[in-house]
Amino acid sequence: MEVKDLGARIKTLRDGIESIELAKDAGIDPSVLSLIEDGKRPAKVGEIAKIAESLGISPLAILEPDSLLARLPVAARSTTDALDKEMNVRLVALAELHHLLFCASIKPTISISDLPDIEELEWLDQSKKFANWAKDNLKYSNGDDRFSNLVVSIENNLGIDIVVEPYDDALGSAITDKEFPLILINSQQPKNRALFTLAHELGHILFGDGRTMMVHRNLEGKDPVERRANAFAAELLMPEREIKKMLKAEETDLMRFAKLMAHFSVSWESLIYRLHNLRIINSAGRDHLRTVGFAGIIRSVDDSELVKKLELQRSYPELHFPKQLSERLKLGYVSGIVSVNPLAGILHRDSNELLEELETEPIAEEYITEALNPLADSVEESQDEVYAGEAV
Numbered sequence: 549m550e551v552k553d554l555g556a557r558i559k560t561l562r563d564g565i566e567s568i569e570l571a572k573d574a575g576i577d578p579s580v581l582s583l584i585e586d587g588k589r590p591a592k593v594g595e596i597a598k599i600a601e602s603l604g605i606s607p608l609a610i611l612e613p614d615s616l617l618a619r620l621p622v623a624a625r626s627t628t629d630a631l632d633k634e635m636n637v638r639l640v641a642l643a644e645l646h647h648l649l650f651c652a653s654i655k656p657t658i659s660i661s662d663l664p665d666i667e668e669l670e671w672l673d674q675s676k677k678f679a680n681w682a683k684d685n686l687k688y689s690n691g692d693d694r695f696s697n698l699v700v701s702i703e704n705n706l707g708i709d710i711v712v713e714p715y716d717d718a719l720g721s722a723i724t725d726k727e728f729p730l731i732l733i734n735s736q737q738p739k740n741r742a743l744f745t746l747a748h749e750l751g752h753i754l755f756g757d758g759r760t761m762m763v764h765r766n767l768e769g770k771d772p773v774e775r776r777a778n779a780f781a782a783e784l785l786m787p788e789r790e791i792k793k794m795l796k797a798e799e800t801d802l803m804r805f806a807k808l809m810a811h812f813s814v815s816w817e818s819l820i821y822r823l824h825n826l827r828i829i830n831s832a833g834r835d836h837l838r839t840v841g842f843a844g845i846i847r848s849v850d851d852s853e854l855v856k857k858l859e860l861q862r863s864y865p866e867l868h869f870p871k872q873l874s875e876r877l878k879l880g881y882v883s884g885i886v887s888v889n890p891l892a893g894i895l896h897r898d899s900n901e902l903l904e905e906l907e908t909e910p911i912a913e914e915y916i917t918e919a920l921n922p923l924a925d926s927v928e929e930s931q932d933e934v935y936a937g938e939a940v
Contacts, residue, residue, distance in 0.1 A: 549611060550587075551587050551588075551589070551590045551591075552587030553587075554584070554587075554590070554591055554610065554611075555584050555585040555586055555587040555588075555591075556585070556587070557610055557613055558581075558584065558585055558591075558599060558610060559585045561603055561605065561609065561610065562603060565603075567581055567582060567585065570599065570602055570603070573602040574595075574598040574599050574601070574602040575598055576595055576598060576599070580595075581599075596610055596611070604633065604636055604637070604640070605617070605620060605640065606620070606640050606643065606644050606647075608644065608647060612647075615647055616643055616646065616647060616650075616723075616725055616727050616728055617640070617643055617644065617647055619725055619760045620639070620640060620643060620723070620725075620760050620761045634715055634716065634718075635715055635718050635721045635732060635734075635763045636721075636761070636763060638711075638732065639721060639723055639730070639732060639761055639763075641893075642711070642723075642730060642732075642870070642873065642894075643723060643728060643730075645873065645877065645886075645890050645894070646727075646728045646873065646876075648880070648885065648886060649873075649876045649877065649879075649880050649885065649886070650727070650728070652880065652883070652885045654876045654879055654880055654883070654885070655876075656707060656709070656728060656872045656873070656876065657707045657872065658706070658707040658708070658726065658729065659685075659705060659706050659707045660706055660707070660708075660726065660729070660753075660754065663678070663681060663754065664677045664678065664680075664681050666678065671772050671775065671776045671779070672776075672779055674755075674776060675751070675776050675777075675779035675780040675783060676779070676783050678751065678754050678755065678780055679780050679783035679784040679787075680783075681754075682750070682754065682780075682784050683784065683787075685705055685706065686698070686701045686702065686705055686706070687701065687705060688700070688701035688705075690811070690812075690813065692860075693739070694739075694743055694812075694813035695739040695740075695742055695743045695746065695813070695865050696865065696866070696868075698743065698746060698747070699712070699746065699868055702731070702746075702750060703870075703871045703872070704871075706729075707729075707872060708729045708730065708731060708750070708753060709728075709729070709730045709731070709870035709871060709872050709873050710730070710731045710732075710733065710746070710868060710870060710871075711730065711731070711732045711733070711868065711869060711870050712732075712733045712735045712742075712865050712866070712867055712868035713732075713734075713735055713867055713868075713896070714734065714735045714736045714867075715734040715735075715736060716736075717734075717765060718734060718763050718764060718765045719733075719734050719737060719741070719742075719745045719764050719765065719766065719767065720732060720733045720734060720742075720745040720746065720748070720749050720763075720764055721749070721761070721762055721763040721764060722749040722750075722752050722753055722761070722762050723760065723761050724752050724753045724755075724756060724757050724760055724761070724762065725760050726756065729753045730870065730873075731746060731749040731750065731753070732749075733745055733746055733749070733865070733868075735864055735865050735866070735867060736864065737864070738815070738861070738862040738863065738864060739813070739861055739862070739863055739864065739865050740809075740813055740814050740815040740818070740861045740862060741815045741818075742865050743785065743813055743814060744767065744781050744785065744814060744815065744818050745764070745767065747780070747781035747784050747785050748764070748767050748777045748778060748780075748781045749762075749764075749777075750780075750781075750784075751776065751777035751778075751780035751781055751784075752773075752777050754780070755773075755776065755777070755780075757773050757777070779825075782818070782821075782822045782825065785812055785813075785814055785818075786808075786812045786814060786818070786819070786822045788826055791808065791822070791823070791826065791828070792826075792828075794807065794808055794811065795808075795828065802840070802844075802845060802848040802849070803848070803849060803851075805819065805820075805823075805837070805845065806845050806848070806849045806854060806858065807854065809845070809858060809861075810854055810857045810858050810861070813861050815842075816837075816841065816842045816845060817838070820834050820837045820838060821834065842858075842862075845858070846858065846859070867896070869894055869895050869896075870894065873894065874891065874894060874895065877890055877891040877894065878891060878906065881906060882906075888902055888903045888906065891906075
């Protein structure tokens with residue numbers, strides 16, 4: 549990249565941040581940063597790294613403006629809270645690993661296609677249409693652990709990687725770019741809450757919400773984008789038709805609500821807001837049920853098995869590591885593209901122990917085929933063309 553282009557790139561990326569503020573945060577003399585941005589002085593490697601760290605982006609976002617990493621910055625900088633930045637740093641690190649493998653033609657297999665046309669619809673109808681598409685394509689059953697089942701289904705059927713690991717505060721986040729869609733869920737929240745967070749983040753990816761990278765401390769519908777993601781998650785997890793069918797049962801209100809909560813594996817808050825949005829209860833009823841709370845529901849249920857199921861849904865999810873990215877990193881290790889350390893970091897494993905396993909553990913054969921196909925898709929070449937490259 550030319551010196552003047554690099555300087556202009558840095559100036560573009562710090563949009564909204566004063567030059568002197570960035571220089572101070574990066575530990576660079578303001579006059580030096582000014583010279584770099586004006587294209588009058590080349591930036592040193594260490595300076596680029598410091599500038600990138602201050603902006604909450606990868607250095608490759610500066611050096612490779614057409615890459616996925618270059619599409620992440622605005623979202624990374626928009627979060628000012630230190631607790632949320634922890635997730636931002638993790639997402640950028642995962643995206644960097646993806647980029648390294650992507651450049652070596654070890655690409656993910658994404659199965660998000662034939663999405664319905666929603667351009668002429670209002671946001672609520674858009675959410676319903678996409679939820680119906682997701683139901684048809686995910687093909688998963690509720691089971692005893694609906695959260696884990698949905699994680700596996702999203703990864704297997706849509707090719708979207710999912711990470712579940714502990715964080716101090718934020719509920720979840722996502723990379724919504726179709727090159728490398730990924731969902732990150734905080735494991736420090738009950739499964740029934742994590743389930744809605746997971747569906748909410750999936751909605752952002754399917755809609756292709758334009759901020760590329762999003763971090764959520766809460767799921768409040770403060771803008772149309774968040775409201776649409778919430779409506780999508782609600783319809784996917786608690787279909788209107790199924791709710792109304794179950795409500796026909798002749799039981800006390802609280803027992804009916806408890807059964808709905810157990811059936812859908814959702815939190816009490818998610819359920820009562822869904823009932824309110826469907827006009828099944830009014831705002832006064834919603835507020836009353838909120839005061840009843842989960843503890844009040846448990847006290848009112850005279851069914852030990854139902855109580856056990858409800859309490860189990862409030863346990864915390866197990867750690868989960870991104871399926872495709874892990875397999876791609878294994879292939880990258882075997883191919884000599886990456887060391888074992890990035891894979892160990894992804895899996896929270898000891899590098900030496902993992903190295904021993906990799907010597908004997910085969911990589912998924914079907915994934916190797918998918919990953920290497922791009923390398924074999926070139927037009928037929930003559931022997932002269934094949935051997936025209938430099939020997940190594």
